[in-house]
Amino acid sequence: MLAQYHGFTDQEKEEIRVAGFLHDLGKLAIPNSILEKTKELTKKEFNIIKQHPYLTYSILNTIGGLNNITEWAAFHHEKLDGSGYPFHISANRISLGSRILTVADIFTALTEDRPYRRSLNQKEIKEILKSKVKINNIDQNIVDILLKNYEDIYLKVRRKQQESISIFEKKISKTRIDK
Numbered sequence: 597m598l599a600q601y602h603g604f605t606d607q608e609k610e611e612i613r614v615a616g617f618l619h620d621l622g623k624l625a626i627p628n629s630i631l632e633k634t635k636e637l638t639k640k641e642f643n644i645i646k647q648h649p650y651l652t653y654s655i656l657n658t659i660g661g662l663n664n665i666t667e668w669a670a671f672h673h674e675k676l677d678g679s680g681y682p683f684h685i686s687a688n689r690i691s692l693g694s695r696i697l698t699v700a701d702i703f704t705a706l707t708e709d710r711p712y713r714r715s716l717n718q719k720e721i722k723e724i725l726k727s728k729v730k731i732n733n734i735d736q737n738i739v740d741i742l743l744k745n746y747e748d749i750y751l752k753v754r755r756k757q758q759e760s761i762s763i764f765e766k767k768i769s770k771t772r773i774d775k
Contacts, residue, residue: 597748599696612696615666615693618669621669624651626644626647649671677731679733695738696738703753704753
């Protein structure tokens with residue numbers, strides 16, 4: 597939706613949708629004990645999890661013709677001030693697609709339950725996004741678009757999250773029945 601509000605072409609919107617699906621592909625190499633940990637990660641565990649965008653890049657970069665998708669997916673933890681990871685690139689090298697995916701990833705993470713915390717409310721989400729803009733981590737224009745269209749985006753994200761949970765629960769239930 598952010599790409600649509602930002603005027604992306606149909607082709608670009610499809611590429612960013614695919615990048616969104618693949619942005620955490622590298623997490624397949626991260627142990628579940630880290631991904632599902634309910635307590636604060638140790639420095640070593642956090643360094644392991646920080647490898648996932650590089651692993652995503654390494655995997656997608658082997659496939660020809662996915663240039664935008666690879667970049668947008670792999671740069672979703674980069675920050676405008678250069679303090680992100682894994683490449684530590686700064687604003688002049690972070691494309692609009694990567695900036696959109698970064699904001700979308702943060703927003704989605706804040707709106708869903710995680711093993712270590714419940715989803716946040718609208719006020720908390722807005723405060724976090726604005727604070728990240730203030731310290732030059734994420735793009736203000738994209739956050740402004742998100743905040744202007746907050747209700748529509750939030751409702752769609754929550755609906756998609758609920759659909760995913762429902763699909764997962766049906767598969768788990770079917771697996772139990774099949775045994």
